[in-house]
Amino acid sequence: xxxxxxxxxxxxxxxxxxxxxxxxxxxxxxxxxxxxxxxxxxxxxxxxxxxxxxxxxxxxxxxxxxxxxxxxxxxxxxxxxxxxxxxxxxxxxxxxxxxxxxxxxxxxxxxxxxxxxxxxxxxxxxxxxxxxxxxxxxxxxxxxxxxxxxxxxxxxxxxxxxxxxxxxxxxxxxxxxxxxxxxxxxxxxxxxxxxxxxxxxxxxxxxxxxxxxxxxxxxxxxxxxxxxxxxxxxxxxxxxxxxxxxxxxxxxxxxxxxxxxxxxxxxxxxxxxxxxxxxxxxxxxxxxxxxxxxxxxxxxxxxxxxxxxxxxxxxxxxxxxxxxxxxxxxxxxxx
Numbered sequence: 590x591x592x593x594x595x596x597x598x599x600x601x602x603x604x605x606x607x608x609x610x611x612x613x614x615x616x617x618x619x620x621x622x623x624x625x626x627x628x629x630x631x632x633x634x635x636x637x638x639x640x641x642x643x644x645x646x647x648x649x650x651x652x653x654x655x656x657x658x659x660x661x662x663x664x665x666x667x668x669x670x671x672x673x674x675x676x677x678x679x680x681x682x683x684x685x686x687x688x689x690x691x692x693x694x695x696x697x698x699x700x701x702x703x704x705x706x707x708x709x710x711x712x713x714x715x716x717x718x719x720x721x722x723x724x725x726x727x728x729x730x731x732x733x734x735x736x737x738x739x740x741x742x743x744x745x746x747x748x749x750x751x752x753x754x755x756x757x758x759x760x761x762x763x764x765x766x767x768x769x770x771x772x773x774x775x776x777x778x779x780x781x782x783x784x785x786x787x788x789x790x791x792x793x794x795x796x797x798x799x800x801x802x803x804x805x806x807x808x809x810x811x812x813x814x815x816x817x818x819x820x821x822x823x824x825x826x827x828x829x830x831x832x833x834x835x836x837x838x839x840x841x842x843x844x845x846x847x848x849x850x851x852x853x854x855x856x857x858x859x860x861x862x863x864x865x866x867x868x869x870x871x872x873x874x875x876x877x878x879x880x881x882x883x884x885x886x887x888x889x890x891x892x893x894x895x896x897x898x899x900x901x902x903x904x905x906x907x908x909x910x911x912x913x914x915x916x917x918x919x920x921x922x923x924x
Contacts, residue, residue: 606784608653615672616698619684619691624672625665628652632659633729633908634702638689639664640711640736641813642755642805644671646789647710647893654901655708660908663702665692667716669809671793680809681816685716690724706908710734710893711864712813718839721846730846730911732904735853735889737839738869745830748864749819751857754778756821760807762800769794769801777858780891789894841876847914848880849907851900855888864889881907 610629615622626645635655637648645664652662666673668688669680693702707728709717714736721728740748754776763769773790774782795804811821818829850873852865874882885892885900892900 606649606788608656610656613672616692616695618695619668619688621668621674621676621688623665623668623674623688623692625663625692626652628656628662628664630656630659630661632661633912634705635660635662635908636689636693636702636705636707637662637664638685638707638709638713638717639667639670640713641752642670642758642803642810643711644789644793646671646785646792648708649785649788650896651708651893651901651904654896654898655904655908658901658905658908660706660905661701663698663705665689666793667713669813670805675804675806675809677808678812679816680812682712682715682719683816685713686719686723689716689720690727693727704729706730706732706911708732708734708904709736711736711889715839718841718844721844722840725843725845728846730848730907731844732849732851732907733873734851734900735865735892737850738865738873739838740869742830744866744869745819747862749826749830751778751862751864753823754858756810758803759805759810759821760802762797762802764800766791766794766796766801769803778890779894780888781895783895786894841873842878844877846879847907847911848877849903850874850880850882851892851903852882852884853887853889853892854884855886855891857888857890 608628611626613624613626615624637645637652639645639647644666648664652664656662667685669675692698705728707717709732714733717731718737721731755778758772763772770787770790773779793804794801814820820826820829850870852870854863856862870882874880883903885897887897
């Protein structure tokens with residue numbers, strides 16, 4: 590059975606970081622417990638899906654802003670991350686889609702988060718696309734944050750090189766929490782440290798008698814990469830990619846709900862290293878039946894890990910347009 594809800598608070602000021610509408614806990618879904626955070630609102634139900642080595646608190650800035658506009662926000666930890674269970678076995682977008690489907694059908698969330706707006710970043714974008722491919726009527730809209738495109742070989746190689754910076758935490762123990770935090774603070778991927786980012790890092794920090802480190806097991810990320818032809822082993826990844834092992838193959842034309850794509854245009858490490866390229870966006874734009882494309886002056890990480898008023902406004906406007914559209918359709922059916 591799921592454990593009782595736990596409230597996670599930062600030493601830097603709980604209300605300022607989490608807001609006063611936040612609670613967290615775990616719920617059984619698809620045979621495991623998934624960790625989650627709920628920012629209670631009375632408006633559009635919204636579910637947030639994070640990326641490869643993140644957890645639900647990566648959305649703190651965005652979730653607070655959307656919640657302040659009235660949206661009811663559920664952000665959860667993918668299996669293998671945060672406070673979710675980390676069983677051995679297959680980790681893939683298909684498995685994450687099944688977990689999400691089960692979570693939304695759970696007794697705890699089935700009424701409140703029926704047909705939510707999905708907001709998904711990076712790897713989460715592919716999980717959300719797979720969810721909608723399998724369950725086309727179980728969401729009202731989709732926001733893809735710098736992810737979701739089909740990738741060329743060159744794009745896969747470039748992304749893999751950059752991701753290796755986030756992999757250096759895997760399987761390592763640091764002498765104490767401060768040493769682990771220092772590693773993250775000094776990463777070239779982190780442009781601005783904040784109480785929100787520290788809360789995210791502390792949330793999935795595992796502290797034992799022999800040190801501190803990330804609580805994501807190596808087998809989780811290895812399996813995740815294997816599912817798209819990659820590996821933590823550099824040579825194995827290169828052999829797979831050069832051997833034409835297919836990566837993500839999302840299906841866009843089958844997605845009938847309105848879609849908002851937001852592309853981060855600033856460099857992550859060097860010019861031209863975008864995760865979501867113009868080429869990828871153009872392909873998506875041609876195939877999605879109902880799509881809006883926007884760009885934001887941020888990179889793949891800062892777009893969610895820093896406060897982005899422009900992004901907040903984009904998503905709030907999109908959510909309101911979906912709600913207005915649904916109201917018009919209801920009127921039409923009554924006539």
